Amino acid sequence: MTVSDWFFLNPHRNNFMPSVTRDRNLFLCHLDIQKQIQEIIERSFALKIPVKMILYGDWGVGKTHTIHHLAWWMEQNAALYPTKTYLVEVGDVTKKSRFDILIRRFLDQIGIREIIRLVHEYRQKTGVQVAKGLAECGVPKPICDVFNSFLMVAPGDTPPEAVQQAFNFLKAQDVKGSLSLGMTGTLSESEDFYGVLVSLGELYKKVDEKQLILIADEAAKLEAVEGDDPTNSHWLSTNRMIFDDQNVHFGFIYTISSKGRKGIPPFLVDAQIENRLGKDNYIELNPLAPADVTSFLQRLFADFLDWNRISEAVSSGTIPSGVYDQSSYPFEPSAKAAFVDYFNRTQQDSKPRDICKKLDAAAFIAFKGDKRVIDMDSLDKAGL
Numbered sequence: 001m002t003v004s005d006w007f008f009l010n011p012h013r014n015n016f017m018p019s020v021t022r023d024r025n026l027f028l029c030h031l032d033i034q035k036q037i038q039e040i041i042e043r044s045f046a047l048k049i050p051v052k053m054i055l056y057g058d059w060g061v062g063k064t065h066t067i068h069h070l071a072w073w074m075e076q077n078a079a080l081y082p083t084k085t086y087l088v089e090v091g092d093v094t095k096k097s098r099f100d101i102l103i104r105r106f107l108d109q110i111g112i113r114e115i116i117r118l119v120h121e122y123r124q125k126t127g128v129q130v131a132k133g134l135a136e137c138g139v140p141k142p143i144c145d146v147f148n149s150f151l152m153v154a155p156g157d158t159p160p161e162a163v164q165q166a167f168n169f170l171k172a173q174d175v176k177g178s179l180s181l182g183m184t185g186t187l188s189e190s191e192d193f194y195g196v197l198v199s200l201g202e203l204y205k206k207v208d209e210k211q212l213i214l215i216a217d218e219a220a221k222l223e224a225v226e227g228d229d230p231t232n233s234h235w236l237s238t239n240r241m242i243f244d245d246q247n248v249h250f251g252f253i254y255t256i257s258s259k260g261r262k263g264i265p266p267f268l269v270d271a272q273i274e275n276r277l278g279k280d281n282y283i284e285l286n287p288l289a290p291a292d293v294t295s296f297l298q299r300l301f302a303d304f305l306d307w308n309r310i311s312e313a314v315s316s317g318t319i320p321s322g323v324y325d326q327s328s329y330p331f332e333p334s335a336k337a338a339f340v341d342y343f344n345r346t347q348q349d350s351k352p353r354d355i356c357k358k359l360d361a362a363a364f365i366a367f368k369g370d371k372r373v374i375d376m377d378s379l380d381k382a383g384l
Contacts, residue, residue: 003360006367007330008309016304016363017356024068028299029292029352033285037070040281044251045081050201051213051251052243052277054268056258057285060353063255066285067215074213083251084204086110087215095228099193099238100172102216110200112150112159112167118203119150126206133206134199137249143195146170147203170196190237197242201250213251220257222265236267243276260284287350293343296352297336297359305330319372330363331374338376342384358384 004014018026027034037053044051055063071085088105107115119130126133131148135141149166153159159167165175172187187193197214204212225231242252258264261282267273274282288296310329313319328336339362343350362382366374 003363003367008306009304010306013304016359020065020068024072027069029288029296030062030285041081053281053283054254055283056256056264058259059257060351061285062352063285064217067255082210083213084210085213089217090219090221093221093224095224096231098234103193103196104171106214107171116150116153117155118207120155121207122203137198137202139195139199147199190234193238194241198249211251215253217255219254226266232267236270240272243273290344293340323373335375335379338379
């Protein structure tokens with residue numbers, strides 16, 4: 001017997017904590033923010049400009065779930081908003097880290113075989129040589145030539161060493177014999193990294209008729225580069241090009257754990273970035289307002305609980321009718337009111353992740369105490 005069994009959660013549910021990937025179709029709170037984001041996307045497609053924004057808020061407030069839901073929403077509305085989305089989490093960052101830490105993760109997710117497919121179909125669909133087409137978009141010649149080298153292998157075939165080296169070169173890795181392959185050293189400049197992204201965006205635009213949107217999650221880690229002026233300038237320069245109006249090739253979104261704007265990496269709130277991105281495209285997620293805690297729980301229980309099994313359990317007496325109230329289950333009425341009131345009083349903790357963690361804690365205590373509903377004693381022992 002588990003908490004899931006005890007409280008009659010749906011079969012695929014282990015507890016009350018949503019999963020950012022499995023539950024990306026659900027949106028349980030911040031409906032106003034989701035509407036704001038959707039309006040940005042609608043405006044971007046109507047004006048034929050890429051989707052660009054910075055989403056920030058405290059840890060656990062729902063940024064990652066919001067961005068996963070956004071990707072799902074665009075998939076469901078692909079006829080209106082044809083996009084190809086890749087989401088990566090920012091990895092380890094030192095004060096010397098450059099933009100290659102993101103380029104590498106995006107390319108690994110896209111994959112070498114996908115790039116081979118894109119360059120072959122680009123030539124077939126446009127009748128233009130890959131290197132020539134990318135050069136017309138302002139991509140540096142070495143980058144153009146490297147993308148052109150993916151034509152050496154047919155889609156579906158095993159990439160030869162030269163193509164694998166080309167892929168590694170785009171990831172800013174040191175490639176043995178790179179000069180003999182037409183690759184000049186190792187990528188390190190802002191223009192080079194931007195050129196790689198422009199190339200990918202153009203390939204998706206021409207081949208699949210989709211807008212490429214790249215999402216970098218947990219970008220607060222990039223604060224580490226603030227202590228090194230040349231590295232900070234590098235990130236500022238790269239993002240200036242990404243968010244500039246001249247970038248019509250791909251979209252870009254950062255999510256950042258930050259209480260207010262003070263925790264955003266300085267180069268992302270620099271006047272040069274803010275003027276290009278626009279203040280309306282900095283979107284803050286706050287802890288839930290008092291009324292939103294109740295609606296969050298209602299939506300959570302509507303999806304997570306198996307109400308048919310609950311009804312059967314009440315009818316059979318498994319859940320005593322004397323403690324069951326459909327409007328407050330899995331709580332008893334007074335306990336639900338106290339649970340909501342706790343988060344209304346501690347606004348700083350009124351975040352989806354914190355709410356679900358406290359809910360799981362109280363549910364476990366009730367389960368352990370052989371109680372079919374979460375009562376006041378369970379809340380007290382859970383620290384609420």
